[in-house]
Amino acid sequence: MNLSEFRFSRAEWRLLLPQLVMLIAALLLMGLVCGGAWYEMQRQSQMAAAAHQRLASASQQLADAEQARTDWEKYSPRFAVFYAIGIVGQEDRMQWVEVLTKLGRDNPTMNLRFSIAPQARADVMPSPAADLQVHATRIRLDFSPLHEVAMQQVLEAIQRQLNGLPVLRGCRLALPGESQQAISQGQLMARCDFQVLTFSHISSTTPGQEGGV
Structure with a gap:
């Protein structure tokens, strides 16, 4: 079979060209949609990771503040005594x-x-x-x-x-x-x-x- 037999005539090209344009446009649109979806997924993933990190940091800060409060309640009476007798602070x-x-x-x-x-x-x-x-x-x-x-x-x-x-x-x-x-x-x-x-x-x-x- 000769390949020249598969050549399209001008009339056939006029019929196929709009469909090819629509197919290419559909493929481009599909690519844009997929790319946008992938970008949005990446953005959401980064936002979720950042939110998780902020939550972990806030939890650590809360734990540190709670520990500081506990230490203050435990040791502040002793430091008050040390200040009173001049051990902590400037020399007298x-x-x-x-x-x-x-x-x-x-x-x-x-x-x-x-x-x-x-x-x-x-x-x-x-x-x-x-x-x-x-x-x-x-x-x-x-x-x-x-x-x-x-x-x-x-x-x-x-x-x-x-x-x-x-x-x-x-x-x-x-x-x-x-x-x-x-x-x-x-x-x-x-x-x-x-x-x-x-x-x-x-x-x-x-x-x-x-x-x-």
């Missing part, structure tokens, strides 16, 4: 001076003298949290207790009365005859170092103070 150097001055005034025979060094970052313990800095201030005491029991009473009074967290770093006690000053006064000579710890969100230093009575 004036209160330290008042306590030590009164202690020396109430015990004149001890000849109590003290010095307060500038505040520095603590080396006795690490920071308990990334946004919480531990500061330490050294307080040095020089005094003449009548005996070791009296010295212990002074140290306990300081740890009990000073705002902050006083940590005794050490004491050096000179007995009569062990130092020139102890020989001349005929009594014990004590030198004790405290570090008063404070916890704060703000890193700062305060100039040192010295005093005595």
Whole structure:
């Protein structure tokens, strides 16, 4: 069979052309509809994923807020106490001076003298949290207790009365005859170092103070 027999005449083309145009238009329309449907499905899927992510984020934020509320209810009374006694917050150097001055005034025979060094970052313990800095201030005491029991009473009074967290770093006690000053006064000579710890969100230093009575 010769392929030339399948050629259409002009009259046949005039009859087929409108139908071919309609077929091509229908195919194009079908392609557009399918493409639009696919795009809409993708858009709806992305919107659903975004909505799911927002819901998960909102749920996590709600859980975090609930945990924060629970933690606050649990720990806020303790922090209130810590703020009240000066452990959390800025150092209260004036209160330290008042306590030590009164202690020396109430015990004149001890000849109590003290010095307060500038505040520095603590080396006795690490920071308990990334946004919480531990500061330490050294307080040095020089005094003449009548005996070791009296010295212990002074140290306990300081740890009990000073705002902050006083940590005794050490004491050096000179007995009569062990130092020139102890020989001349005929009594014990004590030198004790405290570090008063404070916890704060703000890193700062305060100039040192010295005093005595």
